[in-house]
Amino acid sequence: MNNTAYIYDAIRTPRSKGKRDGSLHEVKPIDLGAGLLNALQERNELDTSYVDDVIMGCVTPIGEQGSDVAKMIVQNAGWDESVAGVQLNRFCASGLEAVNTGAQKVASGWENMVVAGGVECMSRVPMGSDGGAWFQDAAFSIDTSVVPQGIGADTIATLDGYSREDVDAFALESQRRASQARDRGYFDRSVVPVKDVNGLTILERDDFIKPETTMEGLRNLRASFEQMGSMGYDDIVVKKYNTLDRIDHVHTAGNSSGIVDGASAVLIGNEKAGRDLGLTPRARIVAGSILARDPIIMLAAPGPSAKKCLRTAGLAASDIDLWEINEAFASVAMRYMRDLDIDPAITNVNGGAIAMGHPLGATGAMLLSTMLDELERRDLKRGMLSLCVGGGMGISCIIERS
Numbered sequence: 001m002n003n004t005a006y007i008y009d010a011i012r013t014p015r016s017k018g019k020r021d022g023s024l025h026e027v028k029p030i031d032l033g034a035g036l037l038n039a040l041q042e043r044n045e046l047d048t049s050y051v052d053d054v055i056m057g058c059v060t061p062i063g064e065q066g067s068d069v070a071k072m073i074v075q076n077a078g079w080d081e082s083v084a085g086v087q088l089n090r091f092c093a094s095g096l097e098a099v100n101t102g103a104q105k106v107a108s109g110w111e112n113m114v115v116a117g118g119v120e121c122m123s124r125v126p127m128g129s130d131g132g133a134w135f136q137d138a139a140f141s142i143d144t145s146v147v148p149q150g151i152g153a154d155t156i157a158t159l160d161g162y163s164r165e166d167v168d169a170f171a172l173e174s175q176r177r178a179s180q181a182r183d184r185g186y187f188d189r190s191v192v193p194v195k196d197v198n199g200l201t202i203l204e205r206d207d208f209i210k211p212e213t214t215m216e217g218l219r220n221l222r223a224s225f226e227q228m229g230s231m232g233y234d235d236i237v238v239k240k241y242n243t244l245d246r247i248d249h250v251h252t253a254g255n256s257s258g259i260v261d262g263a264s265a266v267l268i269g270n271e272k273a274g275r276d277l278g279l280t281p282r283a284r285i286v287a288g289s290i291l292a293r294d295p296i297i298m299l300a301a302p303g304p305s306a307k308k309c310l311r312t313a314g315l316a317a318s319d320i321d322l323w324e325i326n327e328a329f330a331s332v333a334m335r336y337m338r339d340l341d342i343d344p345a346i347t348n349v350n351g352g353a354i355a356m357g358h359p360l361g362a363t364g365a366m367l368l369s370t371m372l373d374e375l376e377r378r379d380l381k382r383g384m385l386s387l388c389v390g391g392g393m394g395i396s397c398i399i400e401r402s
Contacts, residue, residue, distance in 0.1 A: 002271040005103035006281035007399065009044055009267040010369035011036055011192050014206045015357045018122030018259035023203040025123040025261070027194060029058075029065045033073035033119045036265040039192040040115065041079070044267065044279060049080035052111035055102050057094025057118030058087050059360035062130040069119065089361070091390035092328065093290070094118050095264055096364025096397055100288035102268045107285075112276075113269035118362035121261045127360065134390075145240065145296050147233040149390070150225035150256065152297040153329035154249045155237050160335060164250040167330035168218040171255035171354045173344075174327060178351025179211035186350055186377065190369035208260050208357040221252035240296055255330040260357025264365035283372055286382070286398040287313035293392050299332045301394025302386040303339025309384065309396035317342060320398070321380035324367045326387040327352035336386060349374060363387065368399065375401055 013032060016023040024032065033056060041048055056070035071085030090097040095118035102116035133140045140146075157167060181187060182205060193204040226249035234247045274281055289309035293301040302325055310317060317340050325336040325348060337347055350370060353363065364387055371383040386396040 003107050003109045004271060005106040005268050005285040006270065006274060006402065007266060007283045007285065007372065008269055008274060008279045008281055009040055010372050011039055011190050012264040012362070012366045012369050013194050013262050014191055014203045015260040015262040015359060016203055016207050018261050018357070018359070020123060022123045022261060023207055024121070024194060027121070027202065029069060029119050029121045029124070030072045030076045032121060032194065032261070032263040034077035035194055036117065036192055036263055037073060037077035037079060037115065040265055040267055047277065049082050050273065050277060051079070051083050051113050051115060053105065054083060054085040054115045055098040056085070056087055057089065057098045057361035057364065059089055059091055059094055059120060060125045060127060060130045061087055061089055063125050065119065065121065065125045073119070090393070092326065092358070092360055093364055093387050093389040093393060093395040094361040095366065096385060096387055096395050099266055099268070099285070099365050099368055100397055103285040103288065106268055106270050113273040115265050115267055117263065117265035117365040119263040120359040120361040122259045122359060123261050127259065145236045147236050147296060148225060148228055149298055150251055150329070151229055151233045151237060151247065152299045153251050153331050154225055154229070154247050155241065155297050156299060156335050157250045157331040158244060158248045159241065160331065160338065162250065162331050162334055167250050167255045168215060170330040170334060171218060172213055172215055174348065174351045174354040175210055175213040177349060178209045178355035181350035182206055182209060186373065187370065189373050206356050208258055209355050213254070218252070218254040221254045223249035224252050224256065225249050237296060251329050251331070255354060257328050257353035257358035260359050262359030262362045262366065264362040264369065266365050266368055281402045283399045283401045286400050288397045290393060290395050293394065295392035298390060298392050299328065299388040300335060301392055302332065302336045302388050302396070305394030305396040306340055306384055306386045309398055313398050315398070320382050320384045321346065322349060322371060322374060322383040323347040324371050324383065324385045326358065326363055326367065327354040328358060328388050330354065332388050364395070368397070372399060
């Protein structure tokens with residue numbers, strides 16, 4: 001049997017401000033996720049009893065997102081009672097980890113079809129509210145030299161020589177590309193409108209993008225992590241990176257990823273699943289990778305993870321047509337392009353999280369839908385997706401059109 005992991009569909013919700021005044025604040029996590037499962041069912045005339053498992057990433061699994069939110073979403077969608085569900089948390093990699101795990105399940109031959117994605121309602125369940133040893137266990141934090149991610153991003157910029165103007169220019173281009181892609185309909189195939197119980201549309205398209213952004217406006221924003229750095233975090237970094245005498249704090253709210261609500265879902269199955277259900281694959285998952293590097297800077301592993309993924313697939317960087325790196329911070333994406341020596345013209349071609357926001361557990365699978373749509377639009381073959389991850393981890397995945 002051919003156990004290649006094929007992608008049969010990939011969808012997401014629009015992204016919206018992850019605060020009380022955001023468009024999606026009224027929507028519960030289980031409703032945001034269930035809306036996507038219902039859309040998968042309708043779009044593909046899917047017999048839900050054929051689905052073996054639903055894997056959902058969630059970075060803050062507490063309160064409304066607590067317990068096993070994936071199984072709650074399955075039941076809320078009214079899917080067949082035979083469908084299992086599991087929530088996983090690999091920090092910002094959770095959505096792509098769900099995809100890679102789903103692909104492994106299918107490729108192993110253990111399961112024929114899974115749904116993989118993620119959900120994060122950051123307006124209802126605030127980031128960090130689930131606690132953890134990093135910033136709640138003083139002994140652990142001191143022993144492991146933990147610093148906030150923004151300090152790590154500023155350190156990368158300092159090490160690589162990216163100025164405030166450099167990172168602001170990157171952010172401006174992200175806004176331009178995302179605004180253009182949204183307005184030209186490049187996201188329309190994958191974005192599923194969010195509706196209320198009466199079927200009325202709450203949000204139809206991404207509304208976090210700020211097309212009015214200017215360099216002057218970006219320059220006027222204050223450095224987000226300078227004060228934190230002065231409280232001792234800069235000293236921790238400089239102690240390890242002793243070639244530095246200071247950290248240049250260049251990241252702001254304008255060149256870092258935004259806090260948003262959103263969900264994603266990818267339908268993954270083997271050849272038999274497609275044959276049995278009358279579905280045509282859009283792409284296949286070629287390889288995935290996970291690794292870790294320096295846990296202090298924390299954000300420098302996407303490039304190494306992409307190289308590992310290429311080795312696993314037996315490919316070279318020149319074999320990849322489009323690249324997608326999660327824009328957690330501008331310096332992360334800039335380091336990624338430098339590490340891989342890739343052209344900005346084929347990287348994040350439709351903008352990224354700086355413009356559209358980063359709904360933590362959902363983002364990785366969102367990148368896949370964006371990538372797949374763009375490969376099809378341009379009639380290209382392969383794409384690489386990567387994200388930086390807390391704890392110094394990096395994750396990647398290569399997809400190839402069928």
